[in-house]
Amino acid sequence: MLSVNNIYKVFNPGTVNEKLALEGVNLTLEEGDFVTLIGGNGAGKSTLLNVIAGVYPVDQGTIIIDGIDVTKLPEHKRASFLGRVFQDPMMGTASNMGIEENLALAYRRGLKRTLRWGIKNKERELYKELLKTLDLGLEDRLTTKVGLLSGGQRQALTLLMATLKKPKLLLLDEHTAALDPKTAQKVLEQTDKLIAENNLTTLMITHNMKDAIKHGNRLIMMHDGKIILDIKGEEKKNLTVEDLLQRFGKASGEEFANDRALLS
Amino acid sequence: MLQIILGAVSLGLLWAIMTIGVYITYRILDIADLTVEGSLPLGAAIAASAISTGVNPYLATGMALIGGLAAGFTTGILHTKLKIPALLSGILTMIALYSINLRVMGKANISLLRMDTVYTIFQKLGLNETNSVIALGLIFVLLLIFLLYWFFGTELGSAIRATGNNPKMVRAQGINTNTMKILGLVISNGLVAISGALIAQSQSFADVQMGTGSIVIGLASVIIGEVLFGKRNFFSRLLSLVLGAITYRIIIALVLKLGMPANDLKLFTAITVAIALALPTIKSSLQPANNQFVNKFFKGGENDAVRK
Numbered sequence: 001m002l003s004v005n006n007i008y009k010v011f012n013p014g015t016v017n018e019k020l021a022l023e024g025v026n027l028t029l030e031e032g033d034f035v036t037l038i039g040g041n042g043a044g045k046s047t048l049l050n051v052i053a054g055v056y057p058v059d060q061g062t063i064i065i066d067g068i069d070v071t072k073l074p075e076h077k078r079a080s081f082l083g084r085v086f087q088d089p090m091m092g093t094a095s096n097m098g099i100e101e102n103l104a105l106a107y108r109r110g111l112k113r114t115l116r117w118g119i120k121n122k123e124r125e126l127y128k129e130l131l132k133t134l135d136l137g138l139e140d141r142l143t144t145k146v147g148l149l150s151g152g153q154r155q156a157l158t159l160l161m162a163t164l165k166k167p168k169l170l171l172l173d174e175h176t177a178a179l180d181p182k183t184a185q186k187v188l189e190q191t192d193k194l195i196a197e198n199n200l201t202t203l204m205i206t207h208n209m210k211d212a213i214k215h216g217n218r219l220i221m222m223h224d225g226k227i228i229l230d231i232k233g234e235e236k237k238n239l240t241v242e243d244l245l246q247r248f249g250k251a252s253g254e255e256f257a258n259d260r261a262l263l264s
Numbered sequence: 265m266l267q268i269i270l271g272a273v274s275l276g277l278l279w280a281i282m283t284i285g286v287y288i289t290y291r292i293l294d295i296a297d298l299t300v301e302g303s304l305p306l307g308a309a310i311a312a313s314a315i316s317t318g319v320n321p322y323l324a325t326g327m328a329l330i331g332g333l334a335a336g337f338t339t340g341i342l343h344t345k346l347k348i349p350a351l352l353s354g355i356l357t358m359i360a361l362y363s364i365n366l367r368v369m370g371k372a373n374i375s376l377l378r379m380d381t382v383y384t385i386f387q388k389l390g391l392n393e394t395n396s397v398i399a400l401g402l403i404f405v406l407l408l409i410f411l412l413y414w415f416f417g418t419e420l421g422s423a424i425r426a427t428g429n430n431p432k433m434v435r436a437q438g439i440n441t442n443t444m445k446i447l448g449l450v451i452s453n454g455l456v457a458i459s460g461a462l463i464a465q466s467q468s469f470a471d472v473q474m475g476t477g478s479i480v481i482g483l484a485s486v487i488i489g490e491v492l493f494g495k496r497n498f499f500s501r502l503l504s505l506v507l508g509a510i511t512y513r514i515i516i517a518l519v520l521k522l523g524m525p526a527n528d529l530k531l532f533t534a535i536t537v538a539i540a541l542a543l544p545t546i547k548s549s550l551q552p553a554n555n556q557f558v559n560k561f562f563k564g565g566e567n568d569a570v571r572k
Contacts, residue, residue: 053436079438092436094429097422105426108419110438115415118422161437 001201002029002052002169007061009044009051009225021047023225025061029169034195034202036212039222045205046087048222049171052203054078066168080110083162083200085155085175092158095147099138099157102146103127106161130160134190152183156190163194170195172204176211188215209241219244223252267394272517274394276510277401278466279485282459283509284408284502286482288452292416293428293445295343298354298479300456302361303335305475307457309365312374312470321382325461332457333450335361340446358475365472373471381465397466404462408455409502416498424448477530480537485509487540 009022021044029035039045051058052065054075062071065081086092093102104119124142131139134156138149146154155175162170172191176184192215195202206212212219219236221229221244228251231239282304289297307328314324335357342353366372386396415421426434427444434441456478464470489508495501516533520526 074440075435076438076440079436082436084436086432091430091432094426094433096429097426101422101426104419105422105434105437105439108437113419113423113439115418115420118417118419 001031001033001066002027002203003062003064004028004048004052005062005064007048007051007063008059009047009056010059021225022051022058025225025227027220027227029201029203031201032199033218034200034216035204035218035220036216037203037205037220037222038207038209038212042224043222044225045222046173047225049173049203049205052169053082053084053171081168083109083165083167083170085158085162085170085172087174087177089151089154089158089178092161093146093154096145098143099131099146099149100124100127100142102157103130103161103164106164109165109167130164134160150183152179152187155179155183155187159187159190159194163198163200166198166200168201170200170202170204172202174205174207177207191215209244213239213241213244221248221251223248223254228252268517268521269514270394270398272513273510274397274401274466275463276513277398277405277506278459278462279481279513280401280405280459280506280509281408281462282456282478283482283485283489283505284412285452285455285459286479287486287501287505288448288455290483290486291428292425293448293452295350295428295445295449296354296479297339297449297452298351299335299339299357299361299449299453300354300479300482301475301477302358302365303332303453303456303475304460304463304478305365305470305472306331306335306361306368307460308464308470308474309368309374309460309472310457311461312376312464313369315376315379315381315465316374321380321384321465325382325458325465328457328461329454332454332460335457336449336451336453337446339453340449343449344442344445362472369470369472372473373469376465376468376470381468382462383465401462404458405506409499409506412502413499420447477533480530480533481512484533484537484540485512487537488512488515491540 004025004027007022007025008020011017011019011021025044025048027048037045037048050056052063054070054073054077058071062069064070065078068081070078070081084092094105097105100119100123104123107123127142128139131142136153136156138144138153138157146157149157159175175191176187179187188211191204194200202216204216206215213236217236218232219229219239220227220231229247282300286297286300289295310328310331311321311324314327315321319327338360339353339357342348342356343350348356383393383396383400386399387393391399416425423434423439424444424447426437427439427441428448431441434444460474463474485508486505487508488511489504489506492511493500493504493507495504516529519532520529524532
């Protein structure tokens with residue numbers, strides 16, 4: 001479904017701030033794979049996701065989604081393949097617009113915007129049904145401005161928007177990191193449910209090792225712009241945090257120095 | 265007095281078209297677009313020179329519209345394709361238009377006295393000068409409100425609204441934000457040019473200087489409209505812009521009547537807009553939670569410590 005081949009990405013080349021963010025990354029996702037991506041700060045996790053989404057171009061390498069080479073496509077053209085949820089709950093929705101208006105924008109992802117009316121009545125029924133599954137009472141507030149919702153509600157809505165039109169690949173960029181633990185848990189449960197129901201191929205960044213082990217069928221760890229661990233199948237199922245730390249040490253030659261990932 | 269008010273209403277209706285244009289860039293796209301200072305006189309210049317060579321005034325106004333669309337398109341390309349900051353892109357187009365407007369007119373101003381304008385048809389029906397402007401202004405403004413209400417409810421219009429709100433999200437939904445910004449700038453400046461064409465015909469002359477300060481007048485009208493007439497839904501928003509533009513003209517007419525020198529008008533407008541824009545900041549600094557005086561003398565100590 002996704003094939004990332006030998007990707008290099010340098011930020012601020014030729015300056016004192018030069019940073020090699022991705023160094024020859026290779027990654028292939030099969031259809032239905034749910035991959036959790038973990039790594040310390042500056043490991044290149046978000047850069048990898050952003051490069052796949054086309055937020056910035058790569059210096060070298062190719063990205064193929066569902067057999068189509070998208071390396072040269074701009075961000076908005078790749079969007080027809082991708083569902084995305086960001087770390088910042090404010091980023092995934094338009095706050096001045098209503099819940100139904102946001103959903104309607106997402107419902108037309110990858111389609112040409114025409115002079116037809118922005119929302120059809122038939123859609124409203126669908127939106128109500130889907131919002132009901134979130135169990136947040138949003139189904140009765142279709143015209144409420146999204147800016148009035150809490151971070152958790154907005155993130156749940158963004159998740160719904162990302163999957164409203166089934167994407168070839170779902171990209172989740174630490175989408176629960178900015179939420180309180182209880183809300184984060186709820187949003188993660190909803191994530192699992194949506195992915196299972198729609199059999200979505202997913203790449204999810206998390207800073208939480210336990211979550212990375214608990215969710216998905218495959219775990220990838222990045223360090224200094226490279227993928228250093230790739231654990232799947234039975235091995236992944238039996239993985240513990242201690243195992244992971246040990247294997248990280250072996251693969252990178254360093255100790256895992258990220259309190260946030262260890263303590264949470 | 266009634267005559268003064270009616271005069272202000274007529275002028276306000278024509279400036280309302282420009283105000284709606286400013287609203288599209290300033291509020292919907294979140295861009296302060298200075299192109300309007302050039303596209304307003306551009307509309308006036310195109311319409312006036314066309315009319316003075318015998319073109320039908322309605323056709324001349326249509327030509328002004330096309331000129332405005334092109335001006336907005338230029339700013340849009342400068343901003344999105346050439347990555348020049350929005351404010352600077354607008355300034356560049358505005359400055360370029362000054363020369364272009366002089367070229368269009370061939371001189372600094374054109375008189376339209378004793379020539380047929382878009383208002384002539386209403387005068388033939390028996391309306392006086394002011395009332396003809398009000399009649400045509402009302403028709404234009406109402407038509408525009410319905411047209412824009414429809415447009416910004418469509419898929420395309422929604423995409424433009426969302427672009428000004430959260431471009432990152434809009435790109436993630438597969439919409440080209442650059443195209444949306446260009447489209448918004450094009451529509452906005454098209455309206456501003458129509459406004460310029462209608463103003464020139466109502467005052468019977470076009471002048472290359474008539475755009476100076478128009479962005480501030482537009483902003484003043486937008487803000488007055490929002491403060492006085494609410495912003496419940498998009499329809500009432502559009503209506504509030506028209507009422508804001510009229511109110512602004514009435515205020516100006518009254519302060520002039522009260523004896524303020526006409527030369528001080530722009531200073532007065534600038535101060536009004538500055539105060540209106542600063543209002544949210546002033547308000548929040550007066551609230552106890554953010555008041556430094558209160559914080560210094562009344563906060564802290566055991567009570568606050570326990571609460572935390």
